[in-house]
Amino acid sequence: MKIIVFVKQVPDSAAKVTAENGQAAWGEAPMVINPWDEYAVEAALQQKEAHGGTVTAISIGSENAKEALKHALAMGADDAILVSDPALKNLDTQAIARLLAAIVQKVGGVDMAFFGRQAIDGDSGLTPTQTARILGWPALTLAASIKVEGSTVTVERSFEEGRQIVSANLPAVFSLVKDFGEPRYPSFMGIRKASRAEIPTWTLADLGIAAPTPVVSWPTLINPPSREVKCEFITGASAQEIAEKLADKLIAEKVL
Ligand SMILES: Cc1cc2nc3c(=O)[nH]c(=O)nc-3n(C[C@H](O)[C@H](O)[C@H](O)COP(=O)(O)OP(=O)(O)OC[C@H]3O[C@@H](n4cnc5c(N)ncnc54)[C@H](O)[C@@H]3O)c2cc1C
Structure with missing residues (x-):
């Protein structure tokens, strides 16, 4: 089984992202x-463990995106590739998807391509379907959950309204949700292997394509308007009195 997992490097989820001079800053x-x-890495590794083969982690980004690739290597991926090129600028999701599809084709013989459900910075969740x-x-x-039998794969999809079972033939694109199960921690040996790994960088010339043209542009980015917030503590001798005062307030403010 030849498996690819796409990983993106993003600002830490605890980072406070703001707009500065029309650009995102953290x-x-x-x-x-x-x-x-x-x-996605966990799912890819489980498929390798069940069916044999290799897992390759791939990222498009700058040189420091290699840190995200090293995390995937430390979890157990066999190898990693960074795609980076000075001509890659102002990319939108369809441009990224064109690059990811070109990578899949260059690697060749891929059976399964794994993605996260969305990136916590761009947040569109569009890239997996556009690539497919x-x-x-x-x-x-x-x-x-993902079950492969021969060339058929059966997937249990999880969303707010419930679950749905779908099946298709390989090769296929997958995006993963939390219900798949906790990702493993990088092992000590994995961290050592990752720290020594030489990660190759592919350019557009290696992919044999020109820089994809974006169809959506972000001329500027602005912070949300600041809101005036007043905080009032309601006091009373008993829980009932506090609740009654709160209910009166909510009615007076036309919340109820
Ligand atoms: C070189 C470069 C230049 C860019 N320029 C701009 C810009 O000018 N303005 C702007 O707003 N944004 C820019 N971006 C960000 C880019 O538009 C988004 O990151 C991209 O479209 C993915 O959308 P998303 O973040 O919503 O991902 P989603 O669609 O939410 O991501 C879903 C999944 O797709 C995979 N994935 C997504 N992105 C990557 C990646 N880079 N590498 C590997 N896997 C990935 C991951 O598995 C992820 O979990 C740039 C990105 C790059 C790499």
Whole structure:
């Protein structure tokens, strides 16, 4: 089984992201592997453990995206590739998807391509389906469990309204949700292997394509308007008195 897992490097979820001069800024906050992509790595590793083969972690980004790739290596991925090129600027989801599809084709013979459900910075969740569309592969999104029998894969999809069982033929694209189960921690041996790993960088020339043109642009980014918030503590001799005062307030403010 030839398995690819796409990981994105993002600002830590505790970072305070603000708009500065029309651009997103997160100060000195560390960059980490997108938390959803850890579930994708876990799913990829489980498929390798069940069926044999290799897991390759791939990221598009700058040189420091190698840290996200090292996290995937430390979890157990066999190898990793960074895709980086000075010509890659102002990318939108369909441009990223075109690049990811070109990577899948360059690697060749891929059976399963794993994604997180969404990136916690861009937050669109569009990349997996757009990549599947370009490849002409089935998109099995929001996967909570994955079972491969021969060339058929059955996926239990998890969403707010319930669960749905879908099946398709491989090769296919998968996006993973939390219900899949906790991702494993990187092992000590894995961390040592990752720290020594030489991660190759592919450019657009290696992929044999020109920089994809975005169809959506972000001319500026602005902070949400500041809101005036008043905080009032309601006091009383008993819980009932406090509740009655609160109810009166809510009625007076036309909340109820
Ligand atoms: C070189 C470069 C330049 C960019 N320029 C801009 C810009 O000018 N303005 C702007 O707003 N954004 C820019 N971006 C961000 C880019 O638009 C989004 O990251 C991209 O479209 C993915 O959308 P998303 O973050 O909503 O991911 P989602 O669709 O939410 O991600 C879903 C999954 O797709 C995979 N994935 C997504 N992105 C990557 C990646 N880079 N590498 C590997 N796997 C990935 C992951 O598995 C992830 O869990 C740039 C990104 C790059 C790499």
